[in-house]
Amino acid sequence: MANSVANLIFIPTPGVGHIMSTIEIAKILVNRDQNLSITVLIIKPPSLNSSSAITSYIESLAKNIINRISFIELPQSEILPQTGDSKLSILFFKEFIKSHCKYVKNIVADLISGSGSGSGRVAGFVVDMFCTCMIDVANEFNVPTYVFFTSNATYLGFTLYIQTLHDVQKQDVIELSHSNTEIQVPGFVKPVPTKVFPAVTNTQDGLEFLLWDARRLRDVKAIMVNTYFELETHAFESLSADKTVPSVYPVGPILNLENSATDDDLITWLDSQPPSSVVFLCFGSMGSFDEVQVKEIARGLEQSGYCFVWSLRRPPSDQASTAKSPSDYEDPSVVLPEGFLERTAEQGKVIGWAPQVTLLGHQAVGGFMSHCGWNSLLESLWFGVPSATWPIYAEQQMNAFDMVVELGLAVEITLDYKQDLFSASADWNNTVIVTAEEIESGIRRLMEDNEIRTKVKEMSAKSRAAVTEGRFILHGYW
Known part of the structure; x- marks a missing residue:
């Protein structure tokens, strides 16, 4: 018929x-x-x-x-x-x-x-x-x-x-x-x-x-x-x-969960790192920071001593506008502390756009500093990688609170950092700066809190069990 x-x-x-x-x-x-x-x-x-x-x-x-x-x-x-x-x-x-x-x-x-x-x-x-x-x-x-x-x-x-x-x-x-x-x-x-x-x-x-x-x-x-x-x-x-x-x-x-094309040199570097030893920083398709905040992140990473992969994006040229998406830097050293790339050449990699699923799924990645977009949090739980919360816009602050306080599945760097995509008050000058010391502390808790890591691994198993055949309860609904 x-x-x-x-x-x-x-x-x-x-x-x-x-x-x-x-x-x-x-x-x-x-x-x-x-x-x-x-x-x-x-x-x-x-x-x-x-x-x-x-x-x-x-x-x-x-x-x-x-x-x-x-x-x-x-x-x-x-x-x-x-x-x-x-x-x-x-x-x-x-x-x-x-x-x-x-x-x-x-x-x-x-x-x-x-x-x-x-x-x-x-x-x-x-x-x-x-x-x-x-x-x-x-x-x-x-x-x-x-x-x-x-x-x-x-x-x-x-x-x-x-x-x-x-x-x-x-x-x-x-x-x-x-x-x-x-x-x-x-x-x-x-x-x-x-x-x-x-x-x-x-x-x-x-x-x-x-x-x-x-x-x-x-x-x-x-x-x-x-x-x-x-x-x-x-x-x-x-x-x-x-x-x-x-x-x-x-x-x-x-x-x-399809793997995206990735820089072979980056994967080779990750392959050489011990399991769960690398912090991955990625703030979504709309996430970016001004130069002052970028320098604080860099200092926090360097002081932590942990290896890292950092997806660093350039804000739209008109910082008062959310009309455009962030883009990649041709030369990220222009916003990083002087000598940072040279000093951390063995410690980490600063990249542009990141193939997030590919990196979260790599065995060397043991922590995820995230903007707390819901898709990103689901991906981190799927791969059993604990998150450190740095919400930016939309409902991400509530997602961060949910993960840290309600569920105990993440550590806090900040819960209430905001860059509103629509409000006229979304001005870089009005945004609170998260300090290098706060970032370093958050990274250490992210990588060293074994209780949260165990809970995230347990939730990862539940995540995968949830998509097994027979769990989709809307079958035949139409």
Whole structure:
């Protein structure tokens, strides 16, 4: 029968981490259900925020042939930043995503009529946590919407709780987020300090975006979270106890574990190091620091005496702007302490963009200084490599608190360091400097705390067990 194949419409947010994990869960679904096909609708990033990493990744999708998964690029939105804007506002981002609804509607109508490139009946939408406006399009076609939540269950619980605080309890969330206090948040066992609240709760625009998204999350049929029950047991029990929340399913860890091309000299150097002896520093696709902070990191590394691999990225040329992604230095010595590269030639390697999975999977790597992006933390747990937390933006401060205080699976360098991608206050001059002494101390704890290392190894085994055949509980849901 022509209509026996169910076609799901996947819509990820235009960010590398979001798109990658979306494609990985799509692969899992089609591999487990032969009567399922998936059409991934790709939103091109706005020109001001176009990242070379995102652009090249989107271009590579067209060349990828994956059985029963097809990719369609949506037209470039006419909602674009104003010329001269140095920064994308979070409300612009919301309107930018919403502006693609009409394109999605047209493509899905073509698929249903048989004139599109997909096949089979449209069974539902699976949208990213920031693409919930697409619920309205799915409703027009009378099909259900599911959310793929690319962060963790504790942050999902936090998002929904903030909406309850605002809408039901009439709490002034902005005032709360600026206070120096702790509150009990469902999903967390321990009180959460307001200093680790994400930056979106600090401004009216940011809060408006979070509230809008939380309200829409309650409208979907189910929420799939990129995590696993053994890692966030309390968070899932809390969510399941809340009858106002749709069904929530742990479907992770969803990871892309393909090794990337790596400098042969770097691998040769790592091969020569003892097991678990090297610290790996990597701060994500958007993570970078100014020269003052770079020098403190360098001094902390050198003083620690531990071998290291440091992915050092150059901030966008306009430091007040988040319009562009970081890039690699042609000559990193221009921002490093004088003589640093020469003094540490045997101790470590300073590189540009890092093939993170390849390095975390190398037996010589024994510690990971991370920005605490959720994909990165899942990767470190998968490989059993303890993390030292250095959050930068989005929900990373809460991820850091979760890993260090709630779960005891990481050591703290900082929990509340912030460079807000949207706020006008994201100014290098306003950012607190983490000192070389704090960094050195964090590295020593990272490499020498055997209790945390043992716990991370145990969680690594649970991580791998979570993806064994039969654990994917959404099988047959559509």
